[in-house]
Amino acid sequence: xxxxxxxxxxxxxxxxxxxxxxxxxxxxxxxxxxxxxxxxxxxxxxxxxxxxxxxxxxxxxxxxxxxxxxxxxxxxxxxxxxxxxxxxxxxxxxxxxxxxxxxxxxxxxxxxxxxxxxxxxxxxxxxxxxxxxxxxxxxxxxxxxxxxxxxxxxxxxxxxxxxxxxxxxxxxxxxxxxxxxxxxxxxxxxxxxxxxxxxxxxxxxxxxxxxxxxxxxxxxxxxxxxxxxxxxxxxxxxxxxxxxxxxxxxxxxxxxxxxxxxxxxxxxxxxxxxxxxxxxxxxxxxxxxxxxxxxxxxxxxxxxxxxxxxxxxxxxxxxxxxxxxxxxxxxxxxxxxxxxxxxxxxxxxxxx
Amino acid sequence: xxxxxxxxxxxxxxxxxxxxxxxxxxxxxxxxxxxxxxxxxxxxxxxxxxxxxxxxxxxxxxxxxxxxxxxxxxxxxxxxxxxxxxxxxxxxxxxxxxxxxxxxxxxxxxxxxxxxxxxxxxxxxxxxxxxxxxxxxxxxxxxxxxxxxxxxxxxxxxxxxxxxxxxxxxxxxxxxxxxxxxxxxxxxxxxxxxxxxxxxxxxxxxxxxxxxxxxxxxxxxxxxxxxxxxxxxxxxxxxxxxxxxxxxxxxxxxxxxxxxxxxxxxxxxxxxxxxxxxxxxxxxxxxxxxxxxxxxxxxxxxxxxxxxxxxxxxxxxxxxxxxxxxxxxxxxxxxxxxxxxxxxxxxxxxxx
Numbered sequence: 001x002x003x004x005x006x007x008x009x010x011x012x013x014x015x016x017x018x019x020x021x022x023x024x025x026x027x028x029x030x031x032x033x034x035x036x037x038x039x040x041x042x043x044x045x046x047x048x049x050x051x052x053x054x055x056x057x058x059x060x061x062x063x064x065x066x067x068x069x070x071x072x073x074x075x076x077x078x079x080x081x082x083x084x085x086x087x088x089x090x091x092x093x094x095x096x097x098x099x100x101x102x103x104x105x106x107x108x109x110x111x112x113x114x115x116x117x118x119x120x121x122x123x124x125x126x127x128x129x130x131x132x133x134x135x136x137x138x139x140x141x142x143x144x145x146x147x148x149x150x151x152x153x154x155x156x157x158x159x160x161x162x163x164x165x166x167x168x169x170x171x172x173x174x175x176x177x178x179x180x181x182x183x184x185x186x187x188x189x190x191x192x193x194x195x196x197x198x199x200x201x202x203x204x205x206x207x208x209x210x211x212x213x214x215x216x217x218x219x220x221x222x223x224x225x226x227x228x229x230x231x232x233x234x235x236x237x238x239x240x241x242x243x244x245x246x247x248x249x250x251x252x253x254x255x256x257x258x259x260x261x262x263x264x265x266x267x268x269x270x271x272x273x274x275x276x277x278x279x280x281x282x283x284x285x286x287x288x289x290x291x292x293x294x295x296x297x298x299x300x301x302x303x304x305x306x307x308x309x310x311x312x313x314x315x316x317x318x319x320x321x322x323x324x325x326x327x328x329x330x331x332x333x334x335x336x337x338x339x340x341x342x343x344x345x346x347x348x349x350x351x352x
Numbered sequence: 353x354x355x356x357x358x359x360x361x362x363x364x365x366x367x368x369x370x371x372x373x374x375x376x377x378x379x380x381x382x383x384x385x386x387x388x389x390x391x392x393x394x395x396x397x398x399x400x401x402x403x404x405x406x407x408x409x410x411x412x413x414x415x416x417x418x419x420x421x422x423x424x425x426x427x428x429x430x431x432x433x434x435x436x437x438x439x440x441x442x443x444x445x446x447x448x449x450x451x452x453x454x455x456x457x458x459x460x461x462x463x464x465x466x467x468x469x470x471x472x473x474x475x476x477x478x479x480x481x482x483x484x485x486x487x488x489x490x491x492x493x494x495x496x497x498x499x500x501x502x503x504x505x506x507x508x509x510x511x512x513x514x515x516x517x518x519x520x521x522x523x524x525x526x527x528x529x530x531x532x533x534x535x536x537x538x539x540x541x542x543x544x545x546x547x548x549x550x551x552x553x554x555x556x557x558x559x560x561x562x563x564x565x566x567x568x569x570x571x572x573x574x575x576x577x578x579x580x581x582x583x584x585x586x587x588x589x590x591x592x593x594x595x596x597x598x599x600x601x602x603x604x605x606x607x608x609x610x611x612x613x614x615x616x617x618x619x620x621x622x623x624x625x626x627x628x629x630x631x632x633x634x635x636x637x638x639x640x641x642x643x644x645x646x647x648x649x650x651x652x653x654x655x656x657x658x659x660x661x662x663x664x665x666x667x668x669x670x671x672x673x674x675x676x677x678x679x680x681x682x683x684x685x686x687x688x689x690x691x692x693x694x695x696x697x698x699x700x701x702x703x704x
Contacts (some may be wrong), residue, residue: 002674004582005372005375005582006372006375006392007372012531013369013370013371014369016369016539016586017365017366017367017368017369018365019359019365020357020358020359020360020361020533020539022354022357022663023357023540050385053405053406053407053410053540053541053584054405054406054410054583055405055564055581055582055583056580057563057580057581058405058406058562058564059410059563061564062565063562085387088563089563092561092562092563093561094561125645141578141646158558165382180400180584181372181582187368187584187585187587188374188582188583188585188586189405189541189583189584189585189586189587194609206578208561209411209417209444209445209446209560209561211412211440211442212406212407212409212410212413212443212565213564216470228409229407229408229409229410230356230357230407230408230531230533230540231407231487231541232405232539232540232541232584232587233357233540233541233587234368234539234541235539235541235586235587313376337409343553
């Protein structure tokens with residue numbers, strides 16, 4: 001129950017181990033087409049959704065180097081490690097970054113974006129679920145502000161999509177980045193990126209160098225259900241099985257399951273005596289970040305949980321030792337939550 | 353028997369379908385360390401060999417944006433589609449390219465490189481096996497020329513490594529790029545790149561923007577047997593099994609097998625009446641490109657072969673319809689060659 005790579009259903013694992021097929025065959029093109037359609041369904045969008053062979057970070061870089069030019073002024077919301085990554089990437093490409101940096105555990109304030117969003121701003125970057133702190137930013141409200149302007153709204157939904165609702169079209173999100181190994185229950189190695197018409201217009205003007213991540217080539221090739229370069233074929237085949245499972249359940253039912261189990265987890269944790277780390281933002285139905293017990297390094301709790309056969313994650317960087325992170329994304333069931341709460345209850349008693 | 357993605361041994365496919373493990377665990381780190389060591393063995397190098405989650409093209413881009421700066425003067429040998437790709441990437445990053453363009457089917461002339469290699473040249477880019485034409489460039493001889501200068505030698509060995517000998521250290525190749533899905537018998541989605549000390553010196557001076565492909569970060573993380581971003585875990589586990597197979601056979605025995613079966617294929621093809629396409633260069637033990645029969649589109653031959661249960665590839669771009677391509681890389685055995693020659697003999701009789 002770590003925030004990715006998550007468990008991969010056996011049906012998916014069976015699919016990736018089938019004999020290799022060539023990526024220019026009708027057999028593969030059918031799978032690619034089905035996966036693309038199901039991604040659009042999960043992203044809730046009519047925009048293009050492109051499939052990259054890379055980790056989610058590759059998609060974050062693609063979102064910078066495809067739609068902006070050197071010295072473009074952009075706003076980046078920094079709520080932790082992954083917001084920080086957007087800041088770094090933008091700076092590497094010479095963008096002029098207005099950084100809205102929040103204390104760890106605090107969500108981005110839409111009013112801060114509004115106040116900084118003058119006519120010179122070309123883009124606003126936001127992390128939907130910040131995996132390092134567990135905060136969940138309100139993309140709907142931010143979308144309402146940005147869509148009235150000429151700026152693009154770019155959302156890192158890598159650890160959110162599939163566990164937290166993302167209504168790409170309704171909320172006016174121009175670029176959404178997701179990855180295979182989180183709530184979408186696939187093996188790591190694939191990144192998915194949606195691109196609005198407004199973003200394609202900006203693409204035409206972008207002067208930043210790019211090749212492997214040049215999204216125009218992916219768009220062109222995806223019209224023939226192909227990719228410009230040999231993709232991770234077995235991962236795409238596996239991913240297609242994951243998304244078929246989600247489609248069969250229905251994306252809104254899938255989201256409701258996450259809401260239900262994460263709500264149960266949060267309630268249970270508070271009953272046991274733990275404190276949830278994020279102090280603001282929406283409920284994060286994919287990831288719960290919890291403060292450690294007073295005076296106890298969180299690694300002690302994590303190791304004790306491990307003895308019971310479950311893996312949860314430590315905090316990252318300055319939160320290491322201070323919090324632990326429990327993911328409820330992907331293939332996690334109510335019985336896992338019950339078990340986790342039982343384990344944590346036992347551990348708390350030991351330290352009481 | 354297409355030039356990648358090649359067949360993946362069942363042992364490898366079994367490995368990639370095991371339950372997902374986390375990439376920061378000792379279990380995964382052991383696999384990563386073993387794979388890195390075995391890659392160095394296959395590359396015949398003591399240099400760093402880094403593992404990227406991307407297609408080979410990502411590694412080609414990394415070789416450009418990590419070691420050069422805008423306006424750097426470089427020589428690119430262009431023997432076909434993949435040499436052309438190096439030209440494109442270098443131009444995207446604003447390098448000053450001296451293109452040595454050869455007729456399709458002609459190998460690069462080392463003397464051309466020598467004649468253009470003045471003190472201003474920062475790098476020489478060569479494709480070892482040009483997958484579009486089947487020519488195999490003489491890296492040893494080119495290495496002898498470049499290693500006496502300050503220029504870096506960058507070799508795309510994506511469809512060569514494992515079927516054609518690559519002596520990275522002996523030949524003085526600074527950067528070698530390989531991929532999982534060719535002679536190394538893995539599933540597609542991983543790229544491997546070796547970096548010499550001379551190249552790391554150039555890295556320090558490079559001013560080109562990069563993030564996902566910033567190799568310095570991969571070097572640093574690989575010292576802890578980690579990657580900077582979530583890698584394609586299942587593909588790495590599978591790849592490790594492939595390389596264990598190669599190591600058990602021995603890389604030189606593995607290369608000899610390729611030499612033997614490709615020699616048999618070439619001899620057999622000529623006996624039947626076919627003509628080999630490349631007119632110069634070394635023998636390509638991984639890929640044989642063959643001229644179609646006079647007046648017959650090569651797709652007719654390819655489709656006839658398919659009816660016998662084997663898949664071979666058409667030419668690409670301007671060679672489409674004019675040649676067919678038979679790969680002898682990876683998990684191909686002598687019995688496959690016998691069968692292929694029998695099939696082609698039958699087909700030739702039909703058209704005689």
